[in-house]
Amino acid sequence: MLGLPDYYSARSQTGQGSDHSGILTFDMMMQNMGDHNGYSKWLVGWLPEEKITRIVANEDGISVTRNGEVLEHHDAVDGDTPSVDATLGAYADDDASETEGIVVVSNQDTGMFSSLYLVEYDRYAGNQSVRYLDAALAEHELPSGFRVFRVRGELTDDGSDYANSNLYGTVHSQLIELVDPDMDKAHTTGGIDYAPSAVGENTYGCMLFEESAITPQGYPSTNFFENASIGFTGLTIAAKDTGGETGTISVSYSDDSKPEISGELALTPTFESFSNASVLTLRASTPILKATEEMQQAQLVIDGSTYMLPFTTVKGDTVSTECLLDPEALSPSSRCELVYPAGMFVLGKTGGETLLSPEVRIPLQADSSMAKIASADLYANTAYESTTPSVSGVLSCPDGNLRFVQAGGDKLTVHTIDQNNPGHLSSSTSIPVSEGGMDEVVKALPLENNHMFVVARSAGYPSTTGLWIDLEAKAVTSKINLSGMDFWAFGARGSEIVVASRHYGDNPVGGTTLSLLSQNEDGSVSAKHAWTSSAEFIATQNHLLFSQISREGYAVETESIAAFSFDDLARHIASVGTEDFENPFPEDMRPEEYADTVFYINMQRVLLSAAESSDGYAMVFSDILQDEESSSGSELLISFGNDATKRAEVQLPLDNSSNSGVSIGRNGCVAVRSSISIGTAQGTQGLAKTVFYDSETLEAKSRLSRQRPQ
Incomplete structure (x- = not known):
């Protein structure tokens, strides 16, 4: 016997789908909320025939039947039928097997395992005691109205399963979905406590209420696939009376909007x-x-x-x-x-x-600004046989060399790029590590005297470790467990490491813990901790940037960004810090006198990434965060001088992508990296793009695109 399928989307569970997915409404088989919908109750046999009203409407006429008895029939005239009415009681019981009935609307009566529309009447009662949030985040009870479901219930050829599914289907092409009158609006997910609803609306619009209808011409429509050429039904489903303990709908058919199908395609x-x-x-x-x-x-x-x-x-x-x-x-x-x-x-x-x-x-x-590839190949001596390694970014080291770190198995390998021939490595240094090996490089920092600090994570022993590495001795000289820290940013002063991490303690509450990690002669590590009330931070080469942010409802505004040098941070933490990570020195290091530079932003955007060079900064800001309907469709790249003067800005169209980072090259060129992850039948495919800008004018000079390894 066929059981109830899941009504959520597998893509939404892996972060690939949109927030409005699956059955597009609350349901026991979606988010374990409310009652089972009428189709589910029909499938499991909880609906007796006397509670199922069938309305079949097509170019021949319209019929209403219940429990095998024809209650009403009208012939079509010139392709149109009169409307017929049906009245339903609400789902108002605590017993999931109880219901006041459903109306099944279709062009042909071919049973539950076919394409049809299912109408039920809902109000705030019993299992349907569901709430939603309005634009001001105030909660309200579910209003009384009709929910209309589009069902494509056909079975596979052998009858063993459904031919369509919500798990692997897409909106407008799945087993069951709400025909949501607010379909063209952005929706909240609702979470586990509230029903999904349109963003920024003060009323619940995901139902049919009195004097509203779904037709073949509108959006959403009564056409399957939302495509009249392929799924035209000619059906109109209108709400005549709602708000009380019962509601009435009317159904009619017309072929007036049936399209003429051409064999041409442009x-x-x-x-x-x-x-x-x-x-x-x-x-x-x-x-x-x-x-x-x-x-x-x-x-x-x-x-x-x-x-x-x-x-x-x-x-x-x-x-x-x-x-x-x-x-x-x-x-x-x-x-x-x-x-x-x-x-x-x-x-x-x-x-x-x-x-x-x-x-x-x-x-x-072809794009005329594509960067010319001088060479493209694999670095020799970077292959791992038994594991898939993780690689850091390229590091500009104090001795003038360019290096990157590779983690995999029981070793870390530091590779030095041949600057006379960048397609080759001049040396590779392997450093043994223990405790189950290191599988991921989280961060790598070049230090003075041919040393390096590497933050690596182990999969076999789920922990994060900071390692001081002597490249000449090819050895780890000190290490510290960083697993208690979260949302890190790292910087260096000499051989000392400054770490910013989210503060979860009670005294003070919130903000950021600032830690100074120092090697001792015996290889042990000393740590001191201070605190700042600012909770939003990003590290650049020599500074830690703290954003001063204000929030009101959906609106988020960045007022200013303060740049603290790692040297000043290290001196401050060394002088006032405590050794207790849970209770750092509580004096707020937010006052502007501590900052090298303050950038006054005053925009409803937040800082996503930043980079610095000897003559200024490049910062990428998010899309507008006034509310979820005020998207500009673009992030923003701004170039600043060291004195915080804005030099130029340019919009970065999102185009289904996310800008993952910004960097400034030795010649001052600003590079913005973006990525797109696309779910396909073969898994997630990634595109990585880099656009190069002039640092003074932010004029785009060239771009490079490639497939991103997964």
Whole structure:
């Protein structure tokens, strides 16, 4: 016997899906909230036939039946039917097996394992005693109204499982989902205590209330897949009476908006040019679906060579194809053509037949600002046989060398890059480590006298350790357990290490613990701890940046950013710090006299990453955080001088990406790294992009794109 499936999305559970996913509403099989919906109760046999009202409406007419008896029938006239009414009581019982009934609406009565719309009436009572939050975060009881569910309940060929699922489906193409009147708005997740609802709204709009309707023409609509060419139903479901213990709906059919289906398809790029690692997004001349049974793949023809692009997704009239090529495959002068083979898309259904797309060929322009790759290869002597290693960023060391650290198994390896031939390593130094080995490099800092400080994490023994390493002796000279610290930032003064970490103690409350770690002659480590009330911090090469932030509701504003040098921090902690990590020296180190520089920001954005050079800073700020509807669609890059004077700023369009870091090169060039993680049938694919800007004007000079290793 088929059991109840889960109604949440697997992608949302791994951080890949949107906040509005799965069944799109509260449910016992979604977030363990409220009652089971009417479809679930129908599936498990809790609904007797006398509580199931079936309304079948199509071009022939409209019929109402219950318990096998036809209660009402009207023939269609010129493709239209009159409306029929149905009244439902609310789900108001504490017993999940009890209900006042459902209305099942469809074009054909083919049972529960078919495509249909299911209507139930809900109010705040019994198991449906659910609350939601308004724009001011005040809680309210669920109002009385209709929830309409779109169901695609077909079974697999052998009848052993559902052909569609919420777990692996997508919105508008899954087993069951709410037809939410607020579908075009951003939604809160609701968490475990509240029902999902539209952000910034003071009323609950995820139901049908009196004088509201779902039609074939609107959004959301009564068309399956939200695509009239493929899933047209002609149904209108309208609420006539709500608010009391019962509610009344009306249902009708009309073929007035039934589309004429053409066999033609045009795809227009939404971009001017593309790089080797990007998502190619195109707008279709009509809403389409991907023809899953054909298993066709897009092709990219570059200078006569064909590259297969296996991952294409379709949402309405938007087609997105992942392009993940080696950098050498594409140059600014390449001749390019994107090809979608015949039969790759479904254009519509007519007369019981599925109409597939013809071949579509689109010329593309390669990005003229792509950085030229001098060489691309693997560093020798960096392979690990028994484990997948972790690698730090490239470090500019006091002796002038460029190094990076690799962790894996029972050793750390410090590699020095040959500066006369950066494609090669001049040396590799292996340092044995114990206690189960080190599997991840969290942070690496170059120190004076050919030493290094490495923060590494062990998977076998889940702990985080700080290691002082003597590169000449090829040995760990001191170490300290850092597992009690959280949300770190690190800096160095000589051989001493300054650590900022989130403070969780009771005296004082909140803020940041500032720790100074010093080696002793016997290899032990001494630690002193001070405190600041500021809880938002980011480390640059020589400074720790603290943000002064104010919050009001959804709005978050950064008022200022204070830059403290690691030298000054170390001196302050050494003079006043205590040895008790849980109770650091409580005097607030927030006053501006401690800071080298104060940047007055006064923006509803927060600092995401920062870098510094000898003549200034580059900072990346978040999208606008006024409320969840005020997104600018862009993060912001600002260049400052050392005196905190703003030199230039530039918008960083998000384009489904996140800007993961900023750095400043030796020549002053500002580099912003961004990444996109895309869930596919083969797992998560990552794109990494770097855009290079002039530090004075922030004019984009060139860009580099590649597939990011997972």
